[in-house]
Amino acid sequence: SRFFIDLPLAIAGKSVGGPAKVAVIASGFFGSVSGSAIANTVSTGAFTIPMMKRAGFRPHVAGAIEPAASIGGMFMPPIMGAGGFLMAEMTEIPYVQIMKMAIFPALMYFLSVFVMIHFEAKRHGLYGVDDPDAPTAWQILRKEWFLAAPLVIIIVMMLMGRSAGFSAVVATASCVVVSWFTPDNRMGWRQVRDAMIEGGRNTLIIGATVGVIGIIVGTISLSGIGLKFSDIIISLSGGFLPVAILLIGIASLVLGMGVPVTAAYLITAVLTVGSVSRMIAMHHFGVPLSDMEIDRQLVQYVPWVMISSHMIVYWFSQDSNITPPVCVAAYAGAAIAGSDPWKTGWTSFKFAKFLYIGPFLFAYSQAFLLHGDILAIAMTWVTIALATVAFGSLTMGYLACGMNIVEWVIMAVATVILFFPGLVHAAGIAVPDLVIDVVGIALWGVVFAMQKARIRRDPTLTLPVHEQRKLQQTGA
Structure with a gap:
């Protein structure tokens, strides 16, 4: 993780609001391989939040910027949290295609946070870290380029058509090889064993969570509640797509207060994707999605309709991380910054506002998702x-x-x-x-x-x- 801090520090550390911009870039790097916004906040925030405070950022702002940037990692390929893989499973669209479609929206999310930080720093006269002895980005890359090898390997292998599981295994094994290039972090048999044990424990937690979610999803599907809920959304929105998107956002926020974001995405997707995909198809093409699937001219648009519907739900599923009253990632940032959690939560919500613009762009702009x-x-x-x-x-x-x-x-x-x-x-x-x-x-x-x-x-x-x-x- 230190590499993910050093390189952004060399790239943006000396600019206006540099330490906060470092947090955005570092969160993008770390989040692309992390499955949790909270883990991202704690890992990179331990370095960036104290740095922001020393640069003059108010504690609640420093504590808010890191979680706002960290949830962007959940949108950033190649990992995209767990959402991308679940999306591929539910839509039967190859994960590589989903990954390509998700890149630009993720970059725009980070750009929005980056720009807000720049104007916040300009307003308060906050400047970067002025260290003439600090290494340049090229010096860091030349010295530590191999640390990025596992990330490059997993991306290349998935683009070559390998399965996500196989790519992950090879990239994980490469981490051991990469560690041998640095004497201080060299992994021996004991460290590999401990890492495997820790990975197994984390897998058990994920497996238990997914198992419980599977029961909920199965109940919703078999009982027909999902279809009824879709009809309710269409009825409440009056068939008006923006209102339906807002209703999904509210439902996702409420659900995210009580369950993990992955569970919130899965449950909300099962309940609402049917209705929103139907409304997107009707808005753009004037026919239901089922008719598009058998139309030779319209069938090419089916993947975009499906992914846009799921992306709306997936982006909204992250809002409980930064939206009060239950904004767990913002609370983690507040704990590191020593700031008021409530104030930090609302400030994080302000910096993450593009989270609420993205779903509307998914619904109305085909090119936003590379179509x-x-x-x-x-x-x-x-x-x-x-x-x-x-x-x-x-x-x-x-x-x-x-x-x-x-x-x-x-x-x-x-x-x-x-x-x-x-x-x-x-x-x-x-x-x-x-x-x-x-x-x-x-x-x-x-x-x-x-x-x-x-x-x-x-x-x-x-x-x-x-x-x-x-x-x-x-x-x-």
């Missing part, structure tokens, strides 16, 4: 990346300086139309998506120009907020 022609995918990805930056600025209320209400509203409009150009079409305005994107970017530019004009009139607006307060008190 469509190359040009459409490329254009959509660029637009969503710009929208994600705008969303981070909007959430923190900061661009070149703090936003006033007019600037905030303009930025909100820019963010919404960049994320969801279909809303403009729904309003009866028949213009190409490219025109909508240009308008959204132009509105973003308007906000920036307005702020630059305010800064020219009052240069103190760019000062950290605590210095602005001092000036106001002095002036008073």
Whole structure:
């Protein structure tokens, strides 16, 4: 795990808000091979949270950033927690295909947290770690490149078509070989035995949990409760897809308060995927999913409909980690930071808000999940990346300086139309998506120009907020 800290520290440690950006990159690395947001928070947070506090981040902010970044690891291939493998099992879609489709949404989640950290640091005048003797990223890679070998092996083997189990076994065995390159961490027979015992214990816990979940899922399937629940969702939402997505989010949050996130995903998926996939199919293609499966022209869209439905549920299943009242990952971060758990939980919720944007993008944007022609995918990805930056600025209320209400509203409009150009079409305005994107970017530019004009009139607006307060008190 130290490698996952050292490399991000060399990449982003000296930038604005560097220690917090290190937490995001490190959580992305560690989370890609970890199956738990809490484990991710504790493992990387032990290094990054004290570093953030020393850099000037308030304790509850430092404790909140790490869990907000850590749940992104649950979306990041190749492991994706346990969700990707369960998704492949339930949809009968190859895991490699799911992994490819999940990469861009995961990157956008991390980008959103990264951008929010940048604007938080700009607002409070927080800068990076200035250590002239610190090694560069290239020096770390040249010295410790082999530590990334197990991760590379599992990705390459899965892309070659090997099963997840076989790839995991080979990658695990490679960890032993890799340890021999470092004398301090060299594994002998005793260490290998202890690791196997610990792995067996963890497997027993997982097996028992999955067994209990299997009973619940079987009961739901055989009794027909799942079909009835799907009908209830369609009825309550009035057939309106955004409302159905919100209902799934609420159900997942409530369920996640009492059961692990994997169990929450499985149970919610069994209950709701049928209804949401039906509604997505009707929204985009005007026919139920069952009709798409026998239509030669529409059958190619079936995997996207299935994965988008499951991704909606899977992303929402992570919200109990960072959403009060039961935000276990945020509480773990608060314990390390020594901050108020409740305040840390709500701050973590703020930094993780893209978690609630992603499900709507899954439902309305095929290119978001790598479906469509190359040009459409490329254009959509660029637009969503710009929208994600705008969303981070909007959430923190900061661009070149703090936003006033007019600037905030303009930025909100820019963010919404960049994320969801279909809303403009729904309003009866028949213009190409490219025109909508240009308008959204132009509105973003308007906000920036307005702020630059305010800064020219009052240069103190760019000062950290605590210095602005001092000036106001002095002036008073």
